[in-house]
Amino acid sequence: MRNMKQTRKSLIARCRYYKGELEKDNPYNGTDYAMLWYYESCWVDFSLSSPDSLLGMVKEYKNDGMDKILKRDGVPLSLKALLYNRYTNWSIGYLSGFREWYFTKYLKTTVEEIVRSRKPRKCPLCGGEVVEILYGEPMMPEEDYFKTYHKRVVYGGCCISEHSPEWKCRRCEVVIYKK
Numbered sequence: 409m410r411n412m413k414q415t416r417k418s419l420i421a422r423c424r425y426y427k428g429e430l431e432k433d434n435p436y437n438g439t440d441y442a443m444l445w446y447y448e449s450c451w452v453d454f455s456l457s458s459p460d461s462l463l464g465m466v467k468e469y470k471n472d473g474m475d476k477i478l479k480r481d482g483v484p485l486s487l488k489a490l491l492y493n494r495y496t497n498w499s500i501g502y503l504s505g506f507r508e509w510y511f512t513k514y515l516k517t518t519v520e521e522i523v524r525s526r527k528p529r530k531c532p533l534c535g536g537e538v539v540e541i542l543y544g545e546p547m548m549p550e551e552d553y554f555k556t557y558h559k560r561v562v563y564g565g566c567c568i569s570e571h572s573p574e575w576k577c578r579r580c581e582v583v584i585y586k587k
C-alpha cells in the first residue's frame with residue numbers, strides 16, 4: 409500500500425497541472441487548462457491501473473513519428489502519447505498542429521522555431537522533403553506549378569510579413585525560418 413502511494417505521488421510530481429485533487433475540485437475549472445488537468449489525472453490513473461492502454465498510445469505516437477518531432481523535454485513519453493491521443497481525437501489538425509498545441513498550451517511556451525541560413529535538404533524533424541513557401545496570389549495549383557517549373561512549392565497565402573517562414577516540410581508541415 410505504501411509503495412502504491414509513493415508511485416502515485418511520483419507520477420503526480422511529473423504533472424504540470426494535476427496535483428492529486430478530486431475531480432470536483434479541479435482548480436482549473438472554467439479555464440482552458442481544466443482539460444489538461446483532467447488528461448494528466450487520467451495519465452496517473454492509467455499508469456497505475458491500465459499501463460497497457462498507455463503502451464498502445466505510445467505505439468500510435470511513435471507510428472506517427474511524433475517521437476522524432478518532439479524531443480525529450482522531461483515530460484514522460486506516455487504522458488505525451490496520451491495528450492497526442494486526445495488531441496488527434498478532437499482535432500482535425502494533425503502533426504504540426506499537435507506540436508504547436510503542445511508547446512503553446514501544454515508547456516505554455518513558444519513553439520521552438522527552426523532557423524536555417526539555407527534550405528535544408530531534409531526536414532530536421534521528420535526527414536521529409538522541404539520546399540519553398542510561395543506567397544501572394546497563387547497563379548496555378550501547386551501540382552501545375554510543379555509540372556511547369558519542375559520545382560515543388562507550397563503556397564503560404566497572400567500575406568507575407570517580416571516574420572514569415574521561408575520553407576515548409578511537405579510531410580510534417582513544420583515551417584522553417586531563414587536566418
Ligand SMILES: [Zn+2]
Nearest residue numbers: 531534577580
Ligand atoms: Zn518534417
